[in-house]
Every structure is written in C-alpha cells, then in structure tokens.
Amino acid sequence: MNPLDLSSKRVLLTQSNDFMGPVLQEVFRELGATVLADHGSLLDPKRPSELINEVGHVDVLLANLGTPAASTLASDATEDEWQEAFRHMVDPLHRLVKAVLPQMTARGSGKIILIGSASALRGIKRASTYSAARGAQLAYIQSVGVEVAGKNVQVNAIAQNYVDNPTYFSAEVQANPVFKDKLKREVPLGRLVSAREDAMFAAYLASSYADCFVGQIFPVCGGWVNR
Secondary structure (H helix, E strand, O other): OOOOOOOOOEEEEOOOOOOOHHHHHHHHHHOOOEEEEOOOOOOOOOHHHHHHHHHOOOOEEEEEOOOOOOOOOHHHOOHHHHHHHHHHHOHHHHHHHHHHHHHHHHHOOEEEEEEEEHHHOOOOOOOHHHHHHHHHHHHHHHHHHHHHHHHOEEEEEEEEOOEOOOOOOOHHHHHOHHHHHHHHHHOOOOOOEOHHHHHHHHHHHHOHHHOOOOOOEEEEOOOHHHO
C-alpha cells in the first residue's frame, strides 16, 4: 500500500486561500484526498462548530491558521494586538478541535494537524504577541494529543519558519538583499523550505504511516531552531 495514498480521506482545510492553504490543497488532491477547502472567517465563536456540521465526516483536520505578525516591542504591544493574535490563531483552533473530536473518537480514527510556527520554539525580538499565540497553539496540541491517543486519534503540529509562503515570505521580501543575507546567516539549510516540501510532510502526517505520533511538535524550518 502506498502510505501517501489519501484517496479514502476527507480532509477539512481551514484558511484555504492563505498561508499554506493553496499548496496544501494542491498536494492533498494530488494524493487522492477529498479536500473540503474553507476560506471563511472563523472569528465568530459559533462558526467552527457550524463548519464541522456543514461538512460532516472529517478524517483529517488541517488547522491552517495564520495571520501577519506584528513587529512591536513588548513594552509597546497594545491590548488589541494581543487579543487579535489569540482571536485569529488560538480561539479557532480550540473550537475546531472541540467540534471535530466527538466524531473522531466515536469511530476510533482521525487526525488533526496544526500548521503552526517555530516562533514558539526560539525567541524572536519584537514578536512577543505573535510568539505567545503560536506557543499557546503548540501547548494545546501537545495536551490534546496525549488525551485522545488512546482513541486512535493522532493530534500533531508542524512548527514552521522560513517556509516559502505568501503570508510571511512574499516575493518582495524574498528579493530583498537584507533578507537574503539573513537567510544565509540564520538558516543552516541556506534557503527557504519549499512550500511543497512542507505540504508533503503534512501529507505524511495524515497518512497511515504516521499513526504512532502523539502530541508531537515537528520543527520544519531548515534548522533555524537549532542555531
């Protein structure tokens, strides 16, 4: 059996037009999955549960949740900035997971994969609010992962940075000589991880060959967290 044959999987992808959404759609469909791509806002507290009810059966939840990072000093970060980071990235994650888990645990199968950030694994100046929200995501995934492992539901996260995507590394940013120098200096790989490399790893986590991972945080960042 091809471990990346996802033809039997119904995959719900959030924020499908942003962050890693487009490449995740492409790769998962190539591997045969039925991709239920949602690009709507999840800020309404009721919307995540409504979405799960609308799509029905979900084998894999791809929680693709991102928002542009503020570059504010911690001493200058406003209450609104802090609340917005958590409203966009933390609150929807909890609501999506809470809504989809009952069906997964009832049938004894399912996968939840967060597309998160390595900013929670290494300090970054002027990114306190963003990193705090990303850290909350990862802590949540670890806790839920061990909680439902006995139900044969695998909950894990990709903690990425320096992965090619339009939300954080636009073509303009990538063309900037300052950024190119930083990339060579900060990332042992010496380049951005390609969007497809990242998406293929997500596909692996969604496959039957990744049933042994429980609440794991997988850095995908070209070695950046090891510096």
